[in-house]
Every structure is written in structure tokens, then in C-alpha cells.
Amino acid sequence: MDLVLYAIVYVCDEENRFGSRISQQIFPVTEGKHEKNTSYTFDKVFPPEATGGQVYEGTARSVVEDFLLGYNGLVCCYGQSQSGKSLTIASICIHVLQDIFVHIRQHAATMQYLVRLAYLEVHNESIIDLVGNKSASISLTMDLIGNFILQGHTNEPILSADHALSCIEAGRTKIIGKNGTSHTILRITMERERKNSNSPIHVAMLDIVDLAASHRVTVPPIDKSLLAFGHIIWQLSHHRTTALPYHDSILTQILQPTLTPSASLGLICTAAPSIESVGETHQTLKFASRAKRVRLELSLPVHHGSIQLEIYHRHLDALLSQRHSSDSIDNQIKLELAIRNLRQVILNLSE
Ligand SMILES: Nc1ncnc2c1ncn2[C@@H]1O[C@H](COP(=O)(O)OP(=O)(O)OP(=O)(O)O)[C@@H](O)[C@H]1O
Incomplete structure (x- = not known):
């Protein structure tokens, strides 16, 4: 299967009016004094007044559909500080969870499921457990065939979309990295089995990631995890699929099962509305357009560890x-x- 990433931006014109003079998919960029007619083409461009539902439908929905078919998936939001990453991810989570539980009810006659939720923060290369209080016991180890295994964190069994959303709401209050200085990962693990059959239990993971800000107002120290994430996207955009450098950061080690061409991927890029941010917006568009070259070849995941x-x-x-x-x-x-x-x-x- 050959899929293209979604690279999605909120855009504005010279008068800071969102979207009004931007064609649906092309964004001309002015660089310094020189007008540089650089154009980028994306799968979807949303104005700021787009609803969370519209953004979900145009971006993460297809990743969730793949996840419900049994593939691993990753939805993540990349962009500068204050560009709307957290707001976008919060709204996407609601729609993702609703769709998952609709699917479970629709398959009540034939399938049974276990859905668990982990909510983690990566801050200065440390992992914080946002659902429970197990930060001290979290470990990331590598098995004999090079898979990073995340253990010791809370993996809460979830009974409904509302139950999951209340866990996330409580988890958000524990986030320590302010102003885009940390990454948050919501990991939904779904185990499923056919009723009254001896067929094997299938396990799939969906990660929804609010990345640390790509640019901040104050000059930040380089974030090792964001750098390593960008590096893997760069490698994938050059169609390199083996020996990817997951070991370079905590974020990429955690995301190893979903940041791979065999998993479904939706990348949402956000841009801030002010004309002062045009330099950062250009960097974001360059990142998005590089990511758009990634080609995926989905395959069903092999689960490592206990079921x-x-x-x-x-x-x-x-x-x-x-x-x-x-x-x-x-x-x-x-x-x-x-x-x-x-x-x-x-x-x-x-x-
Ligand atoms: N499309 C939008 N229209 C209007 N306001 C928005 C939009 N998106 C975000 N905002 C507002 O911009 C502010 C920053 O949003 P948010 O916290 O989601 O950004 P962020 O990129 O996660 O920031 P940081 O990286 O600094 O944590 C919030 O007050 C939010 O309500």
C-alpha cells in the first residue's frame, strides 16, 4: 500500500487575515527582502475557523480507520509555539475515541476488545506518567532484535470514550513542560479477538502526539527528541526504511512501533497567524513538504510482550x-x- 502523509497548515496573509488570500493548497512565501515564489502543495489546508471535526475528518480519520483494521498508527502535530498544536490534538482525541467506541459497539456480536490508555510526557529526556504515578518505575529497554520495550507505566483499561477523556483531562493537569517545552504521547492499545474462536488475539497501537514547539519565543536549548523525530522523518522521506536511528532520543524510542513505514501516519502542521512568524511558518512548511515525500507500506504489526x-x-x-x-x-x-x-x-x- 502506498500512502501520502497529510501536511496541514493554518495560513494567513500579509494583513494577518487567516486564509483569505491563500489558495486551497499552495502557500507563496516571502523570504527576507527577496520575494521568493516558493510554493508548497499539501493534501489539505485548513483556515483557523475550521472546526475540530473538519480537521479530524481531513487528517486523523484515515489513520484511525487503518488502526481499526489492525494497523499501528501515529497522528502528530508539529509547529511553532502558540500555533494551536495542543488545541488541535485535544479536539482530535475526542473524535478518535468516539470513533473507536462506535466501532467496538458495531462489532459487539462477533468481537471482544480490551482498550488501554497510556498518557506520557517526555520532558528533558525524562518520561512522566500522566495517568498514574508510576514515572519512577518506567523503563525503556531493547530486546534482542532491536525493539524498544516501554514498561512500568500506567496502561489504564478504558470502558468508554468519556472514561478515556476524563483520564486525559486529569493527565493534562500534571504536564510539567510549559510553552511547548515537552512532548505528550497518548497511546491507545487495542487488543481484539473473535468470539467463540481460537484465532489469535491481535494487538495494535495508536499514538497521538503533541510535539514540543519547533520554534519558541526565547532561544531554546535544542530538544534532542524533536531533533531525532525530524531526523527519522528526513530518513523516511528519502525512502530509507532500515536502521532508522530510534536510539537517538526517548521520544523516538517510545514511538518506534508507530513511527515506521509499516504504520499509518498523519502529520498535522500548524502555523501561527502573525506576520512576524512568517520565518517560522516557512520552516514549518519546509518540514511538512519534506514529510509529504514519505511513502508508507502498511503491514500488520507483530506484538512483542505479553497479551x-x-x-x-x-x-x-x-x-x-x-x-x-x-x-x-x-x-x-x-x-x-x-x-x-x-x-x-x-x-x-x-x-
Ligand atoms: N485556529 C485557532 N483559532 C483561534 N485561536 C486559536 C487557534 N488555534 C489555537 N488558538 C489559540 O492559540 C493559543 C495557543 O494554542 P495552543 O496552546 O494549542 O498552541 P501550541 O502550539 O500547543 O502552543 P505551545 O507549543 O506553546 O504549547 C491558545 O490560546 C488557543 O486557544
């Missing part, structure tokens, strides 16, 4: 047999509660 749905099924069987053999009322009530909690977590589970 939680299998662990839950074993646990459920053990609880059911303990309830069967228990003759203490107190114990039976406790077991009943534990069984009910576990049945809630495995979505669409048949009674």
Missing part, C-alpha cells in the same frame, strides 16, 4: 472456579465483585 486479554481471561476463569467452590458468603460477594469488574473491562464480552 493482557489472555491474562484477564485466565484470571476470570480462576475467579469463576473459586466462586463455584467457595462456601463463604463474604468470599462469594468479593469474588462476584471482582468478576463483574473484570467483565466490564473486556468489552463486548459474552455472558
Whole structure:
């Protein structure tokens, strides 16, 4: 399969009016004193008044559709400080989660699912757990075949879109990097299995990333993770698909399963409206246009590590047999509660 990235910008004209003189997909750039008729062509260009739903439909929706077919996916937002990255990602999260849970309900007759959510911040090359309090126990290790394994973080089982959104809302209050100085990664892991069949459980991941600002008002120290992310996009845009330098930063190590040509990818670039930002906007457009050269070849992911749905099924069987053999009322009530909690977590589970 050959897919093209979405490179999306909010654009303005010389009078700081968003979008009004910009053709749908081409942005002429003035550089210094010299008018340089550089044009960039993108898959979609949105004016600032575009709704979150329109931006989602035109960008992340296709990545979510691929994710629901079983592919890993990455949606990320790149741009200078105060250009609307966090606002865009927040709105995209709502639509992503709604679509995932609509899909789960539509497949209630045949499929059961476990959906888990991790929300992490990468700040100065440290990882912060934004859902739980497990930052100290998070580790990234490499297995024998070069896969980075992220462990020790909270991976919360999610019961509904609203449940996920309240976890994200609470997580946002814990973010320590202000003014675009950190990256946030929302990782949705979906395990699915066909009901009443012995077919294997499939695991896919979707990462939604609010990258640190590409340019800030104060001169920032170079962000190692953003640099490494840009480097991998550069390599992919030159159609290099092996020996990608994931080890260069914490962000790229975490994103290894989704920042790859075998996963679906949607890149959203945001530009600030002021004419003073035109230099930064030009840099962003150059990045977006480089990223547009990336070609993807989707393939179903191979999961490394344990499958939680299998662990839950074993646990459920053990609880059911303990309830069967228990003759203490107190114990039976406790077991009943534990069984009910576990049945809630495995979505669409048949009674
Ligand atoms: N399309 C838009 N129209 C109007 N205002 C917007 C738009 N996008 C963002 N804003 C406003 O601009 C401000 C900055 O937005 P946001 O925090 O999303 O930017 P950011 O790129 O994540 O910034 P930083 O990198 O500094 O964290 C916010 O007050 C937001 O409400």
C-alpha cells in the first residue's frame, strides 16, 4: 500500500487575515527582502475557523480507520509555539475515541476488545506518567532484535470514550513542560479477538502526539527528541526504511512501533497567524513538504510482550472456579465483585 502523509497548515496573509488570500493548497512565501515564489502543495489546508471535526475528518480519520483494521498508527502535530498544536490534538482525541467506541459497539456480536490508555510526557529526556504515578518505575529497554520495550507505566483499561477523556483531562493537569517545552504521547492499545474462536488475539497501537514547539519565543536549548523525530522523518522521506536511528532520543524510542513505514501516519502542521512568524511558518512548511515525500507500506504489526486479554481471561476463569467452590458468603460477594469488574473491562464480552 502506498500512502501520502497529510501536511496541514493554518495560513494567513500579509494583513494577518487567516486564509483569505491563500489558495486551497499552495502557500507563496516571502523570504527576507527577496520575494521568493516558493510554493508548497499539501493534501489539505485548513483556515483557523475550521472546526475540530473538519480537521479530524481531513487528517486523523484515515489513520484511525487503518488502526481499526489492525494497523499501528501515529497522528502528530508539529509547529511553532502558540500555533494551536495542543488545541488541535485535544479536539482530535475526542473524535478518535468516539470513533473507536462506535466501532467496538458495531462489532459487539462477533468481537471482544480490551482498550488501554497510556498518557506520557517526555520532558528533558525524562518520561512522566500522566495517568498514574508510576514515572519512577518506567523503563525503556531493547530486546534482542532491536525493539524498544516501554514498561512500568500506567496502561489504564478504558470502558468508554468519556472514561478515556476524563483520564486525559486529569493527565493534562500534571504536564510539567510549559510553552511547548515537552512532548505528550497518548497511546491507545487495542487488543481484539473473535468470539467463540481460537484465532489469535491481535494487538495494535495508536499514538497521538503533541510535539514540543519547533520554534519558541526565547532561544531554546535544542530538544534532542524533536531533533531525532525530524531526523527519522528526513530518513523516511528519502525512502530509507532500515536502521532508522530510534536510539537517538526517548521520544523516538517510545514511538518506534508507530513511527515506521509499516504504520499509518498523519502529520498535522500548524502555523501561527502573525506576520512576524512568517520565518517560522516557512520552516514549518519546509518540514511538512519534506514529510509529504514519505511513502508508507502498511503491514500488520507483530506484538512483542505479553497479551493482557489472555491474562484477564485466565484470571476470570480462576475467579469463576473459586466462586463455584467457595462456601463463604463474604468470599462469594468479593469474588462476584471482582468478576463483574473484570467483565466490564473486556468489552463486548459474552455472558
Ligand atoms: N485556529 C485557532 N483559532 C483561534 N485561536 C486559536 C487557534 N488555534 C489555537 N488558538 C489559540 O492559540 C493559543 C495557543 O494554542 P495552543 O496552546 O494549542 O498552541 P501550541 O502550539 O500547543 O502552543 P505551545 O507549543 O506553546 O504549547 C491558545 O490560546 C488557543 O486557544
